[in-house]
Structure formats: C-alpha cells, structure tokens
Amino acid sequence: MTVWDIIVALILGLVEGLTEFAPVSSTGHMIIVDDMLLKSAEILGSPEVANTFKVVIQLGSILAVVIVFWSRLWSLVGINVGGAVGKSPSGSRLKLTHVIVGLLPAVVFGFAFENFIDTYLFRIETVLLALIVGSFLMILADWKSKQTNHYEGASLDEITYKQAFLIGLFQCIALWPGFSRSGATISGGVLMGLKHRAAADFTFIMAVPIMFGASLVSLVKKLDFMTADVIPFFIVGFVSAFVFAWISIRFFLALISKIKLLPFAIYRIVLAVVLGIVYFSVM
Template sequence: MEFIELLKAIILGLVEGLTEFAPVSSTGHMIIVDDLWLKSEQFLTEPVANTFKVVIQLGSILAVVIIFKDRFIDLLGMGKHIKVHRRPHLKLTHILVGLLPAVVLGLLFEDYIDEHLFSTSTVLIGLVVGACLMIAADLYSTNYQHKRTLDQITHKQALIIGLIQCFSLWPGFSRSGSTISGGVLLGLNYRAAADFTFIMAVPIMAGASFLSLLSNWKYFTLDVLPFFTAGFISAFLFAYVCIRFFLKIIGRVKLMPFAIYRIVLALAVYVIYF
C-alpha cells in the first residue's frame, strides 16, 4: 500500500475524530468526503469503504470511553464510592431512557434512512435545520440562568433529550448538536448537556458499530488492514484531543460558532455541487 493511501486514511480519521462529537455532524462530513474522495479509491469497494467508516468510528468511541472512564465505572456500579447515594446522581437508567427513542426509531426506519437520506442534498438540509435548533438553544440560554448539572438530570429530561436525539437519525443533523441543544432547552448547563451527550452516545454507537463489524468481518483483509489501522489510530487521537478541547470551551463559546460553521459549510457545498 502506497504512502499516499495511508495519508488519506489518516485524513479521513481526522475528519471523523474532529467531527464525531462536535455538534457539526460527522455523518454529514463523512458523506461529503465520501463523495469527494473515498469513492475515488480503486482498491476500496463500497462494502470495504463502509467497513472502514465503522472502524474509524470505533476509534472515536474509544476516546470517549477513556475520557469518561470514571463515570462509566460508576454507572456500572463498579466505583468504590457507589454504595449509598444521598444526593441526585446520574444512573444507568438515565442513559437507557435517553437511548430508547432513537434505538426504536432507528430499527424501524433503518432501511428507509439508508436508502433515501444518505446523500449530499439531504445532509445540507440536516446541517441547516440542525443549526437553527442550536441557535434557538443559545438564544434561550441568554434569557435564563442554567444551573442544573449532569447529576441533577431527571428521567423525564433524559427521555425528552432522547426524543430530540431522534432528529439526528437524519444525516447532517448531528447527534451531539441535537442532544446538547435539547439539554440546554431543558435547563442543563452546557457542560452537563455535553457530558450527557457523549456518555449516552457510547452504547448506541458501539452496539451499532460492532454489529456492523460482525456482518462485514470478511472485508478485513491484509491488503486493507494498514488503511484501516491508520484510520482508526488517527480517529482516536484527534477525537481525544477534540473532545477534551470541546468540553473546556463549550460553556464559554456555546453553540453559535458551530451553528454558523454548519450554515457556511452547507452553502459552500451547495455552490460546489449544485
């Protein structure tokens, strides 16, 4: 395998790592990059290319698991201090309640989504509409003082955030963009909304990725393994750095800069394509 092909894998991993958990839609970016670049690779058939995208997504998921490892240990009841809780705290049931709506709708409409919504034109719609939701959340937050932390989230709030997360089934809308916006609109502070988003994303993304890998294991051949490995490592490293940085700045910059970026990106791609 030539160096230029490994470089492309690293760049694609970079795109995945930087966008998977930022509120800009990694799926939308990967569809755009796929149309512009990935499909041009002669050695990558469509099933192999799709498997590669699953592999690099797992790199991003691993970054979240490492960053929130203490929280996941507590959720699983393995933490030393998880004996008796006398104050509100995030439970595994909050995560399950938040996941349920998207899991159900995703299973019901998976074939329709794959067949009709994975295109550049539908991504542009998702980018713009998702940006409008993020702007609305920011405008709301300027009028209210949000003090509710991650450990103060209620099951009702988790369910509503999960319902709002269903918008992200439309490629380009963004899982983190929808859930962070929903959390802010429900009274969570930005950091709490972001933390809940990232933690909630791991089981649903990991489950879907592993199922996809099981059905596509035959595409892990020696000739593409270096390409897959380079992409996985790249996605993990860039996702780790991006998430750490994002969590530090989200309370200050909020969602508006990301919303503006989404609209500018949609306009730029529209001009290029149409």
Template sequence: MWEIFVAIVLGLVEGLTEFAPVSSTGHMIIVDDLLFKSNEIFGDEVANAFKVVIQLGSILAVVIIFWGRFMDLLGVRKIRTESGDPAQKLNLLQIIVGLLPAGVLGVLFEDYIDEYLFSTNTVAVGLLLGAFLMLAADKFQPKVLKAESVDQITYKQALGVGLIQCLALWPGFSRSGSTISGGVLLGMSHRSASDFTFIMAVPIMAGASLIKVVKYWDYFSLDVLPFFIAGFISAFIFSLVFIRFFLKLINKIKLKPFAYYRIGLALLLFLLAL
C-alpha cells in the first residue's frame, strides 16, 4: 500500500507541475528524490520508467482537452477559429516550426544533460533564471498584442517561441515557463501563448517519452504494474483538472505569482543542498 500511496502522490506532483510554469523537475527532486526516494524502493531503472509513465498520463490529459484542435491540425475534422475566421487558423507547420529548435538540440545533447545537469543546484539555478524571464515577460509585454488567440500566431512568433524553448533544456527552467514567457514577449496574450505551449508540448513530450519507454521496456514488469497504473491515473486526473483551471485564469493572474513561487522553491532547494 505504501508503494501505491507514493505513486499517487508523485502522480499528483506531475499533474500539477508538468504544464505549470514552475518546473516539474524541481518538484520531483523535492518530493521524490529527497522525500520518498522511489529509486531506493524499486531501483533507479524502475523509478525512471515510472516517471515516464506518469508523464504519459499528463500528455493524455492535454490531448483530451485539445482534442478538437488536434483533430483539426491533422485534417480529421475542421473547427472554426476562436475569432470566427475560418481563413486564419493555427496549422501543423507552425507547430513543427516551434518544435524544431529544441527538438534538434534535445536529441544532440540528451546524454550530456542527463549526466551533468540533473542536480539540485543546477535545477535551482534554472528555477531562478526562469523566474526572472517570467517577470520580464509580464513587465515588457507589448501593449498592442499581435495574437489575442492561438489562431492569430504568426510563423515568426512560432519560431521565436521555439528558440526560447531551448532554454528549457536546462533542468528547472520549465518548458511551459520559457515558452509562455517567450510568447508573451513576442506579442501573444498569456492565454494564446499557453494554448500554443500545451499543444506544442504533446508531440515533443510524447516523442521523448516513447524513446524512454523503449529504453526502460525491460523494467515494465507485472510486479510493478499496480505502481505504474496508480501513478498514471493520478497524473492524468490532476493534469486534467489543473490545465483547465490554469487556462481559465492565466490572462488574469499572468506569470508573476508563478515567478515568485519559483524563487521561493529555488531558495528551498539551495537550503536542502547545504
């Protein structure tokens, strides 16, 4: 039962932080690596496989929330834009443009990042730097927005967000924190930048997760299946609830509250590392 409880709590942490601009990596270090230590319960390989499983739960939540949008992007069915203009609409090529920079760098430097950058101190540094970027985004957002909705995003904005997303390769920087901030600085509303971020996250996260599933396939055994299932369901449910809540509020609360939270979390990580 203890293992199931650990799985549910870690799924909750994943669900609440994977798509929030606060860094799921930083929270996993505090909750799992420093408190539960699932790697000591099951071994490093099973613990790593579990983190892939709960990430898949979060990805599924995004797919369900944006199901109509994904069907439209794939040409399965057509939806009208938020502005009501069927001629101006987010398309698949814009998603690809946004994905390419971080995708290429991620493939080239994955082993280096995993070996040298996943430590408490590097994550704390990423949290601080990401917080400063978020504060800058709120402060210097253009007064005249070029993209009030995700359907008004240009290719130039998509590429700019993709380039800024490269910062998220540094653990703790946060994929959503960097991309939403980048979008806001490039003239998107907080909501349109968030929508673009979540839609763009699905293929890159799914691809990375599938690669890791293959890598850890031998550790998906029947004896740990209940642990994996509990974590997957927990991550899925909490992601579903949080993302809907976040998208309703982001234009009102903006990024500043998350930035201050990140600064506090970074200080906590530095203290824990002493």
C-alpha cells in the first residue's frame, strides 16, 4: 500500500463520516470523490473491490452512531446502561417497536422498487434533482416550525406510533439517491410535530438497524474481495469514517436546535448548482 493509497483511504473515510448522517446527501459527495480519488487508488484494482471498500467505511460510520447513542439504544429494549447522548428518562415512551414501525415503510418500499431505483435513479441528473427537491422539503419543515407560535414540538420520548410511521414514509423518499435519508426523516419529523433535535435523534436511531443490516448483507456477498493486500487500506478507511462520523454527529446534534435545517438546505442547492455546472460542461 502506497502513501497515496493511505491518503485516499483517509479522505474517502472523512467524506463518508462527515456526510453520511448530515442532511447534505452522502451520495452527492461520494460522486465527487469517486471521480476524483477512488479510481486513483492503485491498491483497489477493480470496481468490485472499490464497492466493497464503500461498504466497509459505511460500517465505520454506523459504529459511530452506536457509540454516541449507546445508552439510548439499550433503553429501547428496557436496559438502562446510563450516561450517553440520548439517554431516556424513567417511563420513556420510545420503544423498539417505535423504531420498527418507522422502518417498515422504507423496507417494504425498498424491496418493491429496488430494480426501478437501481435502473433509473442512480444517475447524476437524478441525484442533482434530488439535492434540490430535498432542500425545499427542509426549508418547508423550518417554515412550518416557525408558524406554530414558536412551539418547539414534541421530545423524542413523546413520539407516538403514528408519528413514527409517518416519519417512516418520509424515509421512503430518501431511497431516491441524493435526497438524503437524514434530510428526509428530520424534515418529516419536524413536519409531524417533533423538535428538530428529537427528529434528528430518531433519525440516527433508525439508521442503526437499517444501515447495519444492509451493509452486513452486502459485505457478506463481497467477502471474496477482502484479500490480505487490501485489508490495511480498508482499515484506514474504516477508522477514518468512524472518527469523522463521531465528530460530525456530535457537532450536528449540538447545532441542529440552534440553526435548524435552512443552512444545510442552502448548502445542498449550492452543491447541486456547482455539480451541475461541472457535469454538464464536460458532457
């Protein structure tokens, strides 16, 4: 593994970690770094190995969520381990069943339309459109929250099954690459009456089972590409993604109640415009 390979693994892990859970679309950002960097890593050798690497670094990001929400995740099954972000008070209404209800729509929709999504939506044009449409949904959510006489919304421990299911429906929109799962679900949560922070917490908690399950299944299918020569490259990317995802999540959770979604929406629109100019200028 060359020094350049290490740099590529670090940068790709950084991009994955910083964008996977922020409402800015990790897909849009990975398109950029894929074209600029991933193909230049000599150690990867083939598209199959490169795709395996993407799964590995995504697992690093998921591990960061597990660490940040450690106590809250245990509390879903009635075990109080205490002391971390999202700790639930005695009598919490948030249960594992709320998470399951929130996940069901996307699971069903994903299986039903998997071929359509893979065939028609994984294109630069559709990703750019999703970045912009998702931005308007985020702006709408912020606007709606300001129209309720400054009512801050429900907390995470006040979430109902109806709210969980409706947020799950919003998550279905995020199957459109570029829309952003966190952007869709946080916006949906705010529109359903949750505080911005509560909607973000629920989004991250839902991410653990659905992303871990999908990544694990994908990784098992790609085990043949986990050869000894690429494992150091994968480890560097995994650790980089974990560290930067942990930083990103803690930073985002500290900010979301203060700045809401508008700054992220503006950033997405600017990103879409820049990507569009670059893409269509080289066609």
